[in-house]
Amino acid sequence: MQDAPRYTYRQTVAADAVRYGGGSGLGAVLKLLAGNRMFRVTFTLRSCQAANRMSGPLRKPLLAACRLLHRWTQHSAAMDLPWETEVGPGLRILHGWGLVVNANARIGANVTLFHGVTLGQKDDLLPGGRVTHYPSLGDGVWVGPHAVVIGVPIGDECIVAASSVVTKPMPRRTVVAGNPGKAVAEVTIPDIPHPAPVGGPSVVAATSAASPVPG
Template sequence: MQDVPRYTYRQTVAADAIRYGGGSGLEAVLKLLAGNRLFRVTFTLRSCQAANRMGGPLRKPLLAACRLLHRWTQHSAAMDLPWETQVGPGLRILHGWGLVVNAKARIGANVTLFHGVTLGQKDDLLPTGRVTHYPELGDGVWVGPHAVVIGVSVGDECIVAASSVVTKPMPRRTVVAGNPGKVVAEVTIPDIPNPAPVGASSSQTTAAQASPVPG
């Protein structure tokens, strides 16, 4: 990861655990690792990124081990969530089957992703050459089953309805539905099951104040 992380490994793992309803302490994290295949994917993603930020001679072998473990957890959960993906704290994945995320996507804090979601790139062919755009989800975004977001930004606390295809940027706190996706309503109450205690917006997010976990 090239960007300096805004959150520590402990904060992101604790926030993810809260989203799955398990609390943020060591016991809760261990229970989720033992029994929740979806939490295991986010945990190994965080572990890969933490290993990649390390210095010294242990960095490469530890990163290689974490990447191998992450590959196994993705396979077990039948999804593709590359370890390089920038993901804010408090990610929750529901069901998970068929989830596909581009490695250069950006996902904010307290985001909820259902099964079959695709976050993919969009290529524009211009006279000067190909220009590639990557998707970005703001904080508190809820993306329903089989929705597709192609190379555009979705604002904070939006709700993307099931099977929507989003190809244009969407303002914050809107409900998006259809193919192509259009704004159909405003969001009055964001849909964030078990929200982790992080900032309300990606531009003003502060460090999560969750109980520490090892790492």
């Protein structure tokens, strides 16, 4: 799983734009901002995180403005994707209605999420007290409509079928289906529509070659 902070604001925004099939240049980003409510949510999330990493007197007012904008884009898209969520480059959200993600979830690179997906925490009540676990999605994971992942890791390039409820960890390239979710097959070809080149230096080359994205 890629670590989101290793990428710059420009690289993550450009990678997100690639996933929507619009290229990675400034023109493609502006077109998506104007016409795609799902992309707007990821863009404002990236903007909040970029502002939060800043230093100096402008950090707090800029972060406050970005958070307000992110709240508006979430509301208009009818989804809950907190700006604190760690998200790798190349996130694509399809339809988006009803998407709910815990702020402590981790989402890898080139992940695809459909409407109604829930990435939620799991609480275990033990003799020593409550232990909370948060979900994580590896790179190239595809999660179908109304699927639920509760407090467990999902390996790279897995496919989680629609309406599945996953409460156990899943290894790389597993097809998960059912309630409770079970491994039903092996993924031979990962389902990553318009994958962004995020394998190390390639993302730098790809985004630098395109028209510049602010950041």
